């Protein structure tokens with residue numbers, strides 16, 4: 001009766017990985033229950049997501065072939081666009097279909113953008129590709145695109161490309177404050193990332209707070225519909241400040257490594273897994289995220305309904 005913070009299935013987003021050309025779903029190290037999906041197993045997850053009453057799914061496509069430019073990301077018949085098209089045909093508007101708008105799954109070097117002749121990420125050349133990719137994902141049926149690449153100006157370019165092509169009602173989930181985090185470890189495995197080195201030239205320094213608020217302000221000015229802070233647990237202060245500062249919904253992403261920590265601790269009997277999951281979700285909600293992206297979305301929806 002007196003609880004201040006409540007969780008609801010409809011505010012959860014489930015990230016899903018779909019891999020081109022695999023005969024069976026493939027498990028991902030460190031993330032029990034999370035797999036690279038085939039078309040069939042992906043379809044079943046979309047069904048479960050609707051039945052569980054969660055808000056949406058965030059789709060990551062893993063292509064069979066990569067190149068320097070990440071061109072499979074722009075292929076309207078490629079793994080990501082096809083998955084979005086299938087999911088939308090399956091559910092229409094019963095679930096929010098979100099496409100990850102980034103190149104890292106598609107580039108042979110694993111960076112979120114294309115490289116210049118010196119091997120550094122070329123921000124502005126990448127923006128052009130993001131604009132085209134936005135159009136491809138929206139044409140495939142995405143209700144929303146998640147701009148996760150941390151290029152400067154990406155939200156503005158994507159908004160313009162969407163509007164110019166008749167997709168004025170496609171929303172932008174802006175990863176505004178995305179830190180260069182060690183907690184993306186298992187995700188790199190999930191998308192078979194080819195990355196050497198790190199993303200510190202474009203993702204945020206974990207020591208910075210004010211810089212995040214600036215990033216948030218810039219994304220809002222460029223047309224962000226939802227602001228994301230990521231990862232969640234190590235950045236609850238940033239999430240809290242952001243949620244107070246903006247008048248759009250605030251989201252946070254409990255990332256792969258954060259999930260892996262809990263799963264590993266629970267597997268060795270150190271904590272009560274279900275209580276741990278709900279406590280973490282509550283903390284993220286309490287810190288101001290009205291939308292939570294979590295690999296536990298389906299299970300959490302059940303736990304919430306059971307009233308745990």
Ligand code: PBG
Nearest residue numbers: 102104148183184187255256257
């Ligand atoms: C980049 C992207 C990453 C994640 C989501 N989108 C990886 C990165 O920035 O290195 C990580 C999510 C997770 O760890 O669960 N497209």
